[in-house]
Structure formats: C-alpha cells, structure tokens
Amino acid sequence: MRIDIVTIFPEFFGVLDVSLVGKARQGGLLDLHVHDLRSWTTDRHRTVDDTPYGGGAGMVMKPEPWAQALDALLRPDGSSTLVVPTPAGTPFRQTIARSLAEHDHLVFACGRYEGIDARVFEWAAARSTVVELSLGDYVLNGGEVAAMAMIEAVGRLVPGVVGNPESLVEESHEDGLLEYPSYTKPASWRGLDVPDVLLSGHHGRVATWRHEQQVERTRRVRPDLLPDA
Numbered sequence: 001m002r003i004d005i006v007t008i009f010p011e012f013f014g015v016l017d018v019s020l021v022g023k024a025r026q027g028g029l030l031d032l033h034v035h036d037l038r039s040w041t042t043d044r045h046r047t048v049d050d051t052p053y054g055g056g057a058g059m060v061m062k063p064e065p066w067a068q069a070l071d072a073l074l075r076p077d078g079s080s081t082l083v084v085p086t087p088a089g090t091p092f093r094q095t096i097a098r099s100l101a102e103h104d105h106l107v108f109a110c111g112r113y114e115g116i117d118a119r120v121f122e123w124a125a126a127r128s129t130v131v132e133l134s135l136g137d138y139v140l141n142g143g144e145v146a147a148m149a150m151i152e153a154v155g156r157l158v159p160g161v162v163g164n165p166e167s168l169v170e171e172s173h174e175d176g177l178l179e180y181p182s183y184t185k186p187a188s189w190r191g192l193d194v195p196d197v198l199l200s201g202h203h204g205r206v207a208t209w210r211h212e213q214q215v216e217r218t219r220r221v222r223p224d225l226l227p228d229a
C-alpha cells in the first residue's frame, strides 16, 4: 500500500519512522511519503490560506495549492482514495480502518485553519474517491493528529505489518465488543490474584470466561455497541 500525506507540517510525521509503521516502511509493506503543501505554492510567501468569503474569523486554505498537490499525487486512473480528516466527517471506526486497509493508494489531506476550500473536494471527487472522516467529536487544530491515528489503525492491518495476525483478531472493536481484561505473571501480585479460570489450562472455559468479560465490559462501558442497543 502506498500512502501520501499532504500537510504544512511535514516534520509532524517524523514519528512514523519508528515502531511498527517504521518497520513496515523499511520492509516495503507501507510505501509512505510526506509532502509539504507549500511545495505547490508559487508566490514568494508560499501562501496557502486566505480570508473566508462571507466573513467570519480565521482563514481558509486556498484551493489552487491543493489542486496542484493532488494533481501530482492522485493516480490518473482514479484508483486513489483521498482521505480528509475533519470533525465534519463520518466517524472513523475499526470497520472503516479495515476497508481502507484493502485500498492500494491512500492520500491524506491534512487541513489547517478553518479548513480547506470546499471546491477542492468537489474537484477531487471527479478523479478519486473522497472520504471525509472524523476521529471524534472534538476540535483539533488540524488534520495531522487525526491522520496519524488513522494511518496507524489502517497500517497495522496491512498483511505482514503486525507479526502475528492472530493478535489482530482478539482486540477491542474487532468483533464488535470491547476486549477482555488481560493478565501475566505473577499469578498473585500485591494481594491481587489472576482469575482462577485463566490458570486452569481448560481452553474452553477460558474462551467462555473471556467472552463473558467482553459482553459485561461492553454493556458497562459502551452499551451503544451492543446489537440490542
């Protein structure tokens, strides 16, 4: 999978050179490129924003630098997916991460200020699949933090990125439920003991207990996730 990121803060993504995503990059599983939007400006001040039509506070990102950048990055055959992190987007969920992990080319448009001129997405929709996604109902200063989270959630699902694919299955939200509590040695720690069933060696009972824990925790913390919610 190729991922291109367009941002006015390219240094923000230096962290993607470490940990799993970093290894996947070195291993060629994730072909990740970060681009500075200002590379596609032509004026001396490398201007990327201007005042909003209709008035109001803040600045809006100009359309032309974005069109130049996307013209350079979107595949001519229309097979690219343009991911736009925005609080006005569809809530980003594990199901969306899984579907994005199937795509061959993702371009992340990280907006700043009050956002990007809306015509950019109309224009881009004629040459790519445009997906506006929200990380959550709060306001960040730009799309970079959200893009980072989405790239990690998607990147780790790309086959080969996570060593043991088994570990991708038993996780929160993978099966619609929150994950069960986990324990490791010592069996007794500061007066707190690991549940006996986990020491029983009886795999069937362990699986039943774990599922019960998932349902109980989901009902307590995220009743909205339960089917009969």
Ligand SMILES: Nc1ncccc1[N+](=O)[O-]
Binding pocket: 084, 085, 086, 087, 133, 134, 135, 136, 137, 138, 139, 140, 141, 142, 143, 146
């Ligand atoms: N919440 C957000 N705030 C600013 C930019 C993007 C955002 N998001 O959720 O993707």
